Amino acid sequence: MTEFDLSHNRLTNIPESISKLTGLTILDLSRNRLKNIPSISKLTNLTCLGLRGNTLETPPIEIAQKGIEPIRKYFRQIEEEGKDYIYEAKLLIIGEGGAGKTTLANKIQNQNYQLQDEDTTKGIEVHQWNFQTANKHEFQMNIWDFGGQEIYHGTHQFFLTKRSLYILVADTRKEDTDFYFWLNIAELLSDNSPLLIIKNEKQERKREINQRALQGQFSNIKEILATNLATNRGLEEIRTDIQHYISNLPHIGNALPKTWKKVRKALETDGRNYISLAKYLSICEKNGFKKREDKLQLSGYLHDLGVFLHFQDDPLLNKTVILKPEWGTAAVYKVLDNRQVYDNFGKFTKDDLTKIWHEYKYVDMHDELLQLMIKFKLCYKIPGTSQAYIAPQLLTEAQPEYDWDESNNLILRYTYEFMPKGIITQFIVVMHKDIEKQKYVWKSGVILKKNRARAEVIEYYGKREIKIRIYGQQKRDLMTIVTHELDKIHSSYNDRLKYNKLIPCNCTTCHNNQNPYFYNFKELKERISHGKYTAECGKPPYHTVEVLSLIGDVIEIERSSSFLQPENSTNYTINNYTDSVININDNDVIGNQTIAEKFVNDQSRKIENKNGNVVGNVLGDEGNIRNKVTGNSPQPKVSPQRKRKVTTNSPQPKISSQRKRKVTANSSQPKISSQRKIEKPKKFGFLDFLTWMQNGQIIYYLSSAIIGILLLIIYPKLYPSGLPKWVKQIQDIIPVPQQENESNTSK
Secondary structure: OOEEEOOOOOOOOOOHHHHHOOOOOEEEOOOOOOOEOOOOOOOOOOOEEEOOOOOOOEOOHHHHOOOHHHHHHHHHHHHHHOEEEOOEEEEEEEEOOOOOHHHHHHHHHOOOOOOOOOOOOOOEEEEEEEEEOOOOOEEEEEEEEEOOOHHHHHHHOOOOOOOOEEEEEEEOOOOOOOHHHHHHHHHHHHOOOOEEEEEEOHHHOOOOOOHHHHHHHOOOEEEEEEEEOOOOEOHHHHHHHHHHHHHOOOOOOOEEEHHHHHHHHHHHOOOOOEEEHHHHHHHHHHOOOOOHHHHHHHHHHHHHHOOOEOOOOOOOHHHEEEOOHHHHHHHHHHHHHOHHHHHOOOEEEHHHHHHHOOOOOOOOOHHHHHHHHHHOOOOEEOOOOOOEEEOHHHOOOOOOOOOOOOOOOEEEEEEEOOOOOOHHHHHHHHOHHHEHHHOOEEOOEEEEEEOOEEEEEEEEHHHOEEEEEEEEOOHHHHHHHHHHHHHHHHHOOOOOOOEEEEEEOOOOOOOOOOOOOEEEHHHHHHHHHOOOOEEEOOOOOOOEEEHHHHHHHHOOHHHOHHHHOOOOOOEEEEOOOOOOEEEEOHHHOOOOOOEEEOOOOHHHOOEEEEOOEEEEOOOHHHOOEEEOOOOOOOOOOOOHHHOOOOOOOOOOOOOOHHHOOOOOOOOOOOOOOOOOOOOOOOOOOHHHHHHHHHOOOOHHHHHHHHHHHHHHHHHHHHOOOOOOHHHHHHHHHOOOOHHHHHHHHHO
């Protein structure tokens, strides 16, 4: 047996004996009710593993989403070293500045803490609180107190982690809490982690909150509790609820290799802000690690959890393990809070950083801290300068004056149900090399110039919209680049950001109009998937337009990964929070090699015997996982029209030639451009001939020949005596040319 399909069976347990099926290359466990999967360390031939739709806890999601080899390493280390259990989690306190977040953090640790006139938290502060759970386990809670000022919002997203407990503190006296913003940002970044709303009723000023309405919109809200932190009223209930919810997070009590927990404790007791990679590897060695790859796997796991920062993919930052993330964020905020940098609209130099980071704890780490800011997309180096940088969130809000040609513009809009802050500034950092003259850029927009095209990208935060206008000879190429980079930023929000991509109509009414009718890109793709290749303009006189032409006018379809692929073409592993999804991209889906998921009908989910091998349609109605197998690995047979080739580690998704849409005899799909040709198949049988002929390449020639033959055969029989009278009448009306008369006379 090489392929085994167990999907869609509501299984809650898979026996360890499955490891005896050592010949398996594909194992599909998707769409079940599994929390744990058995060790796959002995399934050395396994290249594809489907886990979508399970509430997976073991192995941890952070391990599972990285692929089959990390899962093997995880189980191997448990088998070699034994296992220990994790009783640790993060409590994240968010809210407006001055709401009482820091006071609450201190009161959680010590109820007798006396209120003080504390400075507003700048950046992030981290505290620890240990308590004993109901099951008598020693539990460590790491309290993260986030600064509420708007300037810090752009960086919070890097630390608002999954598998945590959230608290939103609201000051009932000020009544300035933006519940819409904070609840949305927590839902967006926390992966549906549980959240408590704490009303800090200062001076006993009470405020009613519509709990039912909020819970109807945000399912992760567990409780709304009231307190007066000055008198400790309600504090004990808050502490009890915190202990309950945080100790019942789904990952609590999960098994980890013993060596992992030893290293975690060793690093936790290390008082340094950062250590070198060499020192980290040495600590791992002292605590039982033997293989470098295992040490780096633990580093990646703790980085994903937010325990420390280690960017393994960065040439500079990979040499340093930042043990205390708050140390790094404090350094970053020192730059953003600096008065000189603020007055210069975000511009600073390395000399400025020398003055800002003058303290001993930063003195030897200027390059690394600057790279950390770049990694967080908080700044970029100005091209053509040796040491000048810009922090775009501090740019002027005034839009500069510039000329704009409004003829033949490509226009595209993004609209958002909730728009987090920082999308446009991240985009500016990503595209900074193409800023026109390094001059036309402001806090909410930018003008780009690339090759022979010019783009205007502006964020309208109040309208929750980003609008793109482009003109020039290569405008479609630039539009493809712009939308691709924006889509990458969108996907960084755990693929939970809800937005619409709006494509302009290209009918005669809307063409060259700055306010055309717009179509939802997702709905256009749905029309195509249902065989509907036309749509109606929403403006009078309601012209009918071709869907593929609409999309092809704006985005280069051959290079757009989001066009031809189905909406759910990525493989997902769902974690223990209801409706939350962790994305596993096609190029790092669980497997040794590249894996692509093909969508097929649920009816085809059967296993049939072929040549003695069991062949199953992996992933059931969600499609077959097929991987690009190298070496001697057996490759499952997949229909050529259904294959999808995805390249690994590619910064820009690509569509392979096998995924290009072909116009067939049964398709009413219109042509997009002259480049979309119908080519004669290499193996050309009778049915292929019919398909080719019906597609239109030969119809014109055949019809012309047939009409000519019919005229030659039928005409003499219809008019044996010569031309009909109406032809002679036409000759009388239209005189014969003079040259013909002269030639006839001479004859």
